[in-house]
Amino acid sequence: MVASLYGVEDEQKAIWVFLEQMEGEVERVSLEILSKGRQLADEAGWSLVGLLLGHQVSDQAERMVAYGADEVWLAVHPLLEYFTVDAYAHVVEQAMLKGRPSVFLCGATPNGRDLAGRLAVRLRTGLNADCTDLRLNPENGMLTSEVTGFGGGVLALLESPHHRPQMSTVRPGVFPMGEEDPNREGHVHEMEFELAEGMIHTKLIQRVVGEGVDLTQTPVLVCGGRGIEGKFDMLQEFAHLMNGEVGATRPPVDEGHIERERQVGQTGVVCRPKVAFACGISGAFHFVVGIQDADIVVAINSDPNAPIFEYTDFCIVDDALQFVPALIEAIQMDRATAND
Amino acid sequence: MTDFKIVVCMKVVPKPEEIRVDPETRRLERSQVRSEFNPPDMNALEMALRLKDLYNARVIILSMGPAFFEPYLRIGLAMGADEAFLLSDRRFAGADTLATTYTLAKGIEKLGHPDLIICGEESSDGATGQVPPGLAEWLGIPQITLVTDIEMDLEQRVVRGRREVRGGHEMLEVPTPAVISVKTASNEPRFMDYEIKDKAFKQTKIGVWSCEDIEADEGYIGVPGSPTIVTGFEQATIRERKREFLPGARDEVVRRLLESIQDYL
Ligand SMILES: Cc1cc2nc3c(=O)[nH]c(=O)nc-3n(C[C@H](O)[C@H](O)[C@H](O)COP(=O)(O)OP(=O)(O)OC[C@H]3O[C@@H](n4cnc5c(N)ncnc54)[C@H](O)[C@@H]3O)c2cc1C
Ligand SMILES: Cc1cc2nc3c(=O)[nH]c(=O)nc-3n(C[C@H](O)[C@H](O)[C@H](O)COP(=O)(O)OP(=O)(O)OC[C@H]3O[C@@H](n4cnc5c(N)ncnc54)[C@H](O)[C@@H]3O)c2cc1C
Numbered sequence: 001m002v003a004s005l006y007g008v009e010d011e012q013k014a015i016w017v018f019l020e021q022m023e024g025e026v027e028r029v030s031l032e033i034l035s036k037g038r039q040l041a042d043e044a045g046w047s048l049v050g051l052l053l054g055h056q057v058s059d060q061a062e063r064m065v066a067y068g069a070d071e072v073w074l075a076v077h078p079l080l081e082y083f084t085v086d087a088y089a090h091v092v093e094q095a096m097l098k099g100r101p102s103v104f105l106c107g108a109t110p111n112g113r114d115l116a117g118r119l120a121v122r123l124r125t126g127l128n129a130d131c132t133d134l135r136l137n138p139e140n141g142m143l144t145s146e147v148t149g150f151g152g153g154v155l156a157l158l159e160s161p162h163h164r165p166q167m168s169t170v171r172p173g174v175f176p177m178g179e180e181d182p183n184r185e186g187h188v189h190e191m192e193f194e195l196a197e198g199m200i201h202t203k204l205i206q207r208v209v210g211e212g213v214d215l216t217q218t219p220v221l222v223c224g225g226r227g228i229e230g231k232f233d234m235l236q237e238f239a240h241l242m243n244g245e246v247g248a249t250r251p252p253v254d255e256g257h258i259e260r261e262r263q264v265g266q267t268g269v270v271c272r273p274k275v276a277f278a279c280g281i282s283g284a285f286h287f288v289v290g291i292q293d294a295d296i297v298v299a300i301n302s303d304p305n306a307p308i309f310e311y312t313d314f315c316i317v318d319d320a321l322q323f324v325p326a327l328i329e330a331i332q333m334d335r336a337t338a339n340d
Numbered sequence: 341m342t343d344f345k346i347v348v349c350m351k352v353v354p355k356p357e358e359i360r361v362d363p364e365t366r367r368l369e370r371s372q373v374r375s376e377f378n379p380p381d382m383n384a385l386e387m388a389l390r391l392k393d394l395y396n397a398r399v400i401i402l403s404m405g406p407a408f409f410e411p412y413l414r415i416g417l418a419m420g421a422d423e424a425f426l427l428s429d430r431r432f433a434g435a436d437t438l439a440t441t442y443t444l445a446k447g448i449e450k451l452g453h454p455d456l457i458i459c460g461e462e463s464s465d466g467a468t469g470q471v472p473p474g475l476a477e478w479l480g481i482p483q484i485t486l487v488t489d490i491e492m493d494l495e496q497r498v499v500r501g502r503r504e505v506r507g508g509h510e511m512l513e514v515p516t517p518a519v520i521s522v523k524t525a526s527n528e529p530r531f532m533d534y535e536i537k538d539k540a541f542k543q544t545k546i547g548v549w550s551c552e553d554i555e556a557d558e559g560y561i562g563v564p565g566s567p568t569i570v571t572g573f574e575q576a577t578i579r580e581r582k583r584e585f586l587p588g589a590r591d592e593v594v595r596r597l598l599e600s601i602q603d604y605l
Contacts, residue, residue, distance in 0.1 A: 001559055001564045001565075002438065002439075002559055002560050002564065002565045002566075002567065004567065022506070085473070085482075085483065086482065109506065110485065110486050110503070110504065110505050110506070111505070113469050113470070113473070113485070114473050114483065114485055115473075116470070116473075117437075117469070117470040117471075117472070117473030117474050117477070118473045118474070118476065118477040118483075120437070120438060120470070120474065121438060121441060121473075121474045121477035121478055122477055124438070124567075125438075125567055126436060126438065126566070126567030126568035127437060127438075127468075127470055127568075128568065129437075129466075129467070129468035129469065129470055130467065130468065130469075144571070148467075148576060149465055149466055149467055150354070150356040150359045150464070150465055151356035151357065151464060151467075152576060153356060153357065153359060153575070153576055154359060154361055154368070154573055154574070154575065154576060155573065155574040155575075155576050156570050156572070156573050156574075157570070157571045157572050157574075158568050158569065158570055158571070159568070159569050159571055160567045160568050160569070161569065162567065163567035201482045201514055201515055202482055202484075202512055202513070202514050203512065203513040203514070204510060204511075204512060205500065205510075205511040205512065205513050206510060206511040207508070207509075207510040207511075208508045208509055208510070209505065209506075209507045209508035209509075209510070210507050210508050211507060212506050212507020212508065213507075219605070220605070242605075250525060253525075254525050260504065260523075261504075261506065261507065266464075266467070267380075267461065267462070267524050267525075274604050274605060275601050275604055275605060285356065285357050286356075288578075292578060292579055293579075295604050296601060296604045297581060298597065298601065309583060309585075310581070310583070311578065311581055312581055312582075312583060313581045313582040313583070313584065314582070314584055314586055314597055314600050314601070315583060315584060315585045315586065316585075316586055316593055316597065317585065318590060318593065322590070323590060323593070323594070326590055326591065326594050327594050327597070327598075330591075330594045330595070330598060331598070334598075
């Protein structure tokens, strides 16, 4: 049987969280995991350790204590300013072999998945992907991860009983973020490690990153499908009135009507808004998983038999291209009267 | 034909909407389910075939799975791939991503040194997306995941990929050989070529390799090679919705809707 580089016998009873940062800011998903990690660590009487890599990130380390970490391991190096999987995997591997945590968690983001996918092989351990829930058994220290498969239709519970660390990547948005508590006490530990230019084979040639949208946090999500024929300006106007954001199914993204980061669903973003609108969307499973945690779903579709209505609270059989403008007008009228 | 060689990793998956969980045994009911090529792997194959069109590259399909995968691999040949190999052995079954990537890496080593290994973004069953980075790690080579487009520099022996990240994209360059994963739907897979279809389905031999053929260590494949244990499956409960159709003329429906959602905002 394949054995991990360190085992259950020499593990430390600790949960480690990889703190992903972009341009010196720790990503929201890492704070969500810290908050869940805090809860699990308290239940089991374990410690919670954050692992932060970067160049000018020391100020963030203290903040991570305020967000719940007992300890932050900090690795600072100019070669760590931007994520490359080569450099990050080298440093995280060294940290893990020193710290030997029982559990290692990271965000299921593009970089988090790249890093975890390589590390799990390097350490010869199991990796549970894109988890939607985590449990830690305080008796035996076993981590159970809930994952989804088959386009969201099936849940599976996974464990790695004999290999360490027990690794999971966590889907953004599934755990609420904790409160920052400036009175919390913790320790920041500056790591010593080896890293040299020659170890890095990835060259970053260009990086075009805007503000980006975070659909996981929006209270109102207005999604458009093929049925709205690219009229995203109309949805944008409506979303704006509702203090929400626009999302889309895959076809309009593929056709270039809207940015890919607004794609909702299995290969896009999974959201949990208060209200989700589905305009001109048939209701494919790949899409529906992206809004199944919404408090309320409203669908507008000209076909009364569209599958989307199975997953909808308020069903509207109408032409979305006419209904949405009517809705916009009604809201504007209400607001105008309210302001009089 | 140049000596530029590409391996495309492809997997056959059950159609996701047809899978059910048996509530008694908590196992997956797969018997009635139809299969298909993992749709993202068609994008991987298309990317490879475009490089074949440009540079006359040799395109080899590699898959790990049971014997029934074979006819699917022929679809890939009919689309234009040159060869296909199936890693098939009862002992490979039950593999998690550690064992899967080990096995595929052994298969790739046996194929000789490809310049590129192209994978899909993720499978539509396990959907971990862990195979591409895991493969790169076993092979000790770099990776660029989630690319929408790549560019080769055969002289310099590097590949550049445009990779999607939150809020934008980045251009990365790595030396070949390298592992690439293709962002789903970033190209339009071609249809089968009817001129080569007959040959692909009747003549071309598909190499089927066992554990011994790829010189794999039995402790690293299948169940023994898999740290991950699935303790149970459950049907995901889709939240019950009200399914209330709002009646009336458009203006009335607008009013009803605005009242209905008010409490939730
Ligand atoms: C591996 C894989 C991953 C995928 N991942 C995703 C994903 O993450 N997200 C995603 O969305 N899809 C995903 N898909 C695609 C998915 O399977 C569906 O094809 C897609 O969601 C359909 O989009 P749609 O509902 O906009 O289009 P269609 O299915 O074409 O539906 C259009 C709907 O609009 C209605 N309509 C037409 N005109 C009007 C009008 N004027 N007013 C009102 N209604 C109108 C029609 O009745 C129809 O119901 C994935 C597919 C695969 C294979
Ligand atoms: C619901 C469910 C959840 C699972 N969760 C986990 C988990 O969290 N951790 C874990 O270790 N295992 C997990 N597994 C098992 C995992 O699916 C298998 O190990 C599988 O062989 C490879 O992973 P993947 O399908 O996720 O591939 P992905 O990494 O999603 O696939 C990416 C690409 O790799 C290539 N590829 C993948 N498999 C093959 C193959 N057999 N042959 C050729 N190319 C291939 C394809 O190009 C594919 O597009 C899960 C399985 C199920 C059914």
